[in-house]
Amino acid sequence: MSDKATSKYRAPALEKGLDVLELLATAKSPMTLSQISARLDRSVSELFRMVQVLEIRGYVGMSASGEGFELTNKLFSLGISRGPSQNLLASALPLMQTLSDQTRQACHLAIASDDRMVVIARIEAPGDVGFSVRVGYQRPLAHSTSGLLIYAFQKPKIREQWRALLKPGLSPDEWATFEAQAEKALAQGHFSAPSSYIDGITDISCPVINDVGVVAALTMPWIHIEDGITLDDALVRLKATAKTLSKTLGG
Incomplete structure (x- = not known):
């Protein structure tokens, strides 16, 4: 032109x-x-x-x-109110509510946006104690459990593209650790690590996959609650919920 x-x-x-x-x-x-x-x-x-x-x-x-x-958050809200994101939310929210009710823990759904992860849905813990992040919350992919999980489950060609985007922002040692954790997450089907943001929280995250590939991470910021669910049992329920959601989406 x-x-x-x-x-x-x-x-x-x-x-x-x-x-x-x-x-x-x-x-x-x-x-x-x-x-x-x-x-x-x-x-x-x-x-x-x-x-x-x-x-x-x-x-x-x-x-x-x-x-x-x-x-x-207006632009963000407009973006997730249409197309694939809306379908993802419609399928995810009822399952997330059930998960939260069963575990008495909060959970959230995050997607990738450029070099960041963005929370597009959350369910707060039903009890008096819990930790949740707001919808629209963002963190660098390489510095979040959800971001690492989404990176780990990308197809090799996509991971190569993301590597070029993310690697310059980390030191060689940080990148080596990130890649090692991604490989571990891919092998075991989930990722779990103490929160780097708040002490006393363990983030556990599982992939949500459709017919194309990983589209989101379902994450629970697990907190020890007296007489509450154990971390291992919470992971079992989180995995089951992510698997059910993936099947609903064609994964």
Whole structure:
């Protein structure tokens, strides 16, 4: 397509809005309007109304600390409300609820998005004690149980592509450990490890597989509860639930 044809279909206002959304999506902390304008090399006055509209429509919001703007979960919610993600959720949620009721533990479902894992569904523990993560929560694939599990069960060609994406962010020793853990997870059909985020929690994760390959990780942040289910028994039930969900999806 020629430059003339390309410019014919440009929408400057839309491009500004997309630039703001993409910037905030990659930001590690909230950003003020001045910081946004500096990063995008645009004037504050040029972006003021754009950010205001995005805030009114619910795509961005002021952080709880009041230090700047951040993305809301609206784009994420729109994304999982259609197509394969919606089918996955419709099949998973009843099974996850049963699992949580049986084990008195929370559980969540995570998928891969670029080099991160994203939680798309959760069920809170039915009792007074439990730990759960919010829908939309993200962590780097290489630094999460769910991410490692999803990587481990990818087909070789896909793993090779992911390797090129993930390996540069880790030291040689960290990558060797990650690969060894992935191979272990693949061999035993699950992955279990103490949480690297909160002491006292053991994350156990199993793959959810459809007719194409692994699509998600079903993960339980297991906590010891007096007279509660043991870690081994929780793993048995988690595996059974992931297997049932996989069969439902054609895996």
